[in-house]
Amino acid sequence: MNSTPYYRPTYLEIDLQAIYKNIAALQSQLAEQTTLIPVVKANAYGHGAARVVQFLEQRGLSLFAVATPDEAVQLRQEGCTSEILVLGISPHHFLPFAEQHNIHLTAHSLDWLLKIPASAKPRLHLKLDTGMGRIGLQSEQEVRQAVTLFSEHPNWDLQGIYTHFATADEAENPHFTRQLERFEQWIQLFPERPRYIHAANSAAAIQHQHAVFNAVRFGISMYGIAPSNWMKDNTPFPFRPAMRLVTEIVQVKQVAKETSIGYGASYTSAEPEWIGTLPVGYADGLLRGLKGLSPIVEEARVPIVGKICMDQTMIKLPKEFKVGTKVVLLGSNGVHTIPAEEWAELLQTIPYEICCQLSTRVPRIYPQSDK
Ligand SMILES: *Cc1c(COP(=O)(O)O)cnc(C)c1O
Numbered sequence: 573m574n575s576t577p578y579y580r581p582t583y584l585e586i587d588l589q590a591i592y593k594n595i596a597a598l599q600s601q602l603a604e605q606t607t608l609i610p611v612v613k614a615n616a617y618g619h620g621a622a623r624v625v626q627f628l629e630q631r632g633l634s635l636f637a638v639a640t641p642d643e644a645v646q647l648r649q650e651g652c653t654s655e656i657l658v659l660g661i662s663p664h665h666f667l668p669f670a671e672q673h674n675i676h677l678t679a680h681s682l683d684w685l686l687k688i689p690a691s692a693k694p695r696l697h698l699k700l701d702t703g704m705g706r707i708g709l710q711s712e713q714e715v716r717q718a719v720t721l722f723s724e725h726p727n728w729d730l731q732g733i734y735t736h737f738a739t740a741d742e743a744e745n746p747h748f749t750r751q752l753e754r755f756e757q758w759i760q761l762f763p764e765r766p767r768y769i770h771a772a773n774s775a776a777a778i779q780h781q782h783a784v785f786n787a788v789r790f791g792i793s794m795y796g797i798a799p800s801n802w803m804k805d806n807t808p809f810p811f812r813p814a815m816r817l818v819t820e821i822v823q824v825k826q827v828a829k830e831t832s833i834g835y836g837a838s839y840t841s842a843e844p845e846w847i848g849t850l851p852v853g854y855a856d857g858l859l860r861g862l863k864g865l866s867p868i869v870e871e872a873r874v875p876i877v878g879k880i881c882m883d884q885t886m887i888k889l890p891k892e893f894k895v896g897t898k899v900v901l902l903g904s905n906g907v908h909t910i911p912a913e914e915w916a917e918l919l920q921t922i923p924y925e926i927c928c929q930l931s932t933r934v935p936r937i938y939p940q941s942d943k
Contacts, residue, residue: 581896582819582852584936585903586619588627590812594794595628597809598777602784607768609657611791612647613639618927619795619815620936622650627938629654637789641666644675657697657732659789661707667692676731680707682714685721688728697732697768700758703751704738715758723763732768732787733759740783741775741800748776752783775799778807797912797923804913813911815927816903817858817934820896821848821869824889833886834878846889848874850899853883857930858901861919868900868908869893902926 599608610633611617616624625636625647635655638644641662648656657676664687670677676695679685688694698718701708709715722730735755739745755771769785774793776783796813798804804811826846833839833847841847850867852858860880866873867887877888887899902910912923919926 578935580851581822582817582850582856582934584618584930584934585816585818586623586936586938587812587814587816588624588938590796590814591619591624591794592628592631593812594796594814595633595790598788598790598793601808602777602781602788605786606784607635607770607787608633609635609637609770609787609789610794611637611659611773611789613637613643613659613791614928615932617792617795617924618930620938621647622652623936623938625650625652625654635787641670641675641677644673645669648673648675664688667694670694678707679718681709682717682721685718685728688725693727693729695729695731697734698730700733700735700755702735702754702758703747704736706736708735709758712758712761715761719761719763730766732766732770733762734768734770734789737771737773737776737783740773740780741803743802743806748780748783752780773799775803779803792924795927797927800922801913813903815912815930817852817901817930818903819850819852819899819901821887821889821893821899822851822895823849824893824895826892832878835881836879839878846892847877848887848889848893848897848899850885850887850901851883852901852934853881853885855882855931856934858885859919859929862915864918865901865910865915868905868910869897870905871907873908 610628612621612625615621637657637659639660641658644656644658655674659678661680662677676697678699679696680699699708701710722728737748737751739747768787770787772784772788774791777788792799793811796811826844827841829841829843831841854860858880863876866875872890874887874889876885878886912926915926916923
């Protein structure tokens with residue numbers, strides 16, 4: 573019997589309980605009234621935003637962050653009823669939809685504020701650029717002007733003020749302190765505090781609790797991944813990775829000595845070898861640069877042989893395995909674990925990029941979602 577409602581036996585298994593446990597672990601570290609804002613941009617870092625949001629809404633979370641207006645629209649279409657904050661810049665013609673659907677927008681510049689139509693009643697989080705150099709108001713002077721603009725526009729609903737750190741995931745960096753000081757000074761310029769003041773991403777929420785204010789934007793570590801290698805070894809609670817990439821062997825054969833495998837015939841067997849074929853490839857996110865990865869087959873870590881193809885990949889088996897044997901490419905099978913960091917190292921990137929690039933062709937399944 574199929575374990576999934578799909579024909580191809582390649583899937584991403586998402587452990588929603590793990591995500592919730594990561595949230596609970598962080599929440600227990602923070603002051604009780606701190607609002608945790610799950611960041612579910614980029615399809616919840618590849619974990620499937622609709623199901624992640626639905627699961628967390630059932631557990632009382634009620635404000636979610638995405639990067640783009642379109643991600644907010646999609647969440648609404650998928651049934652999310654919570655408040656949604658768009659972290660990126662939205663065009664003004666999105667304002668009517670946002671207003672109607674309780675989507676909170678980021679106000680990132682004076683110019684953007686001044687172009688809000690007179691009839692609009694937007695819910696806004698004002699973004700202050702304290703040293704990230706990406707989006708937001710640039711200076712104390714600009715912040716003062718924004719304060720004036722808000723006082724002149726009672727129809728603008730200032731829900732939050734926020735900033736973003738560039739170096740929160742490092743051991744110690746004076747840049748972090750400078751950003752925090754600037755933010756603290758700039759928020760003093762407002763005559764009253766809005767509902768939310770937030771600065772912390774995962775890294776800051778975990779290791780700079782004095783920078784939490786009253787809400788945190790919890791992204792990568794909600795999915796059980798450390799923000800940086802340094803933090804992996806320096807966090808007060810264990811992360812529970814929520815994602816496994818699983819497939820199974822679809823063909824097994826013993827090849828003669830000197831048989832070539834894959835495009836370019838770049839691999840040739842040194843002796844008679846057992847070769848298994850996996851129905852997963854770079855179009856799924858198993859990028860060609862992962863050639864040095866050793867997937868998990870039962871008790872063994874086995875090498876990929878030949879080049880990774882678009883849809884299929886070959887592995888060298890230590891013995892004959894049955895067609896249908898499960899193979900884990902990312903995550904754990906209970907014996908071995910391949911963390912996202914291992915992929916990241918092979919690809920010379922960061923785990924963030926690993927989970928975001930797993931393609932939509934791979935179905936996400938949620939075995940624990942009913943518990
Ligand atoms: C993506 C993002 C976050 C989440 O950061 P993590 O490091 O994944 O926790 C927080 N704030 C902003 C503005 C972001 O763009």
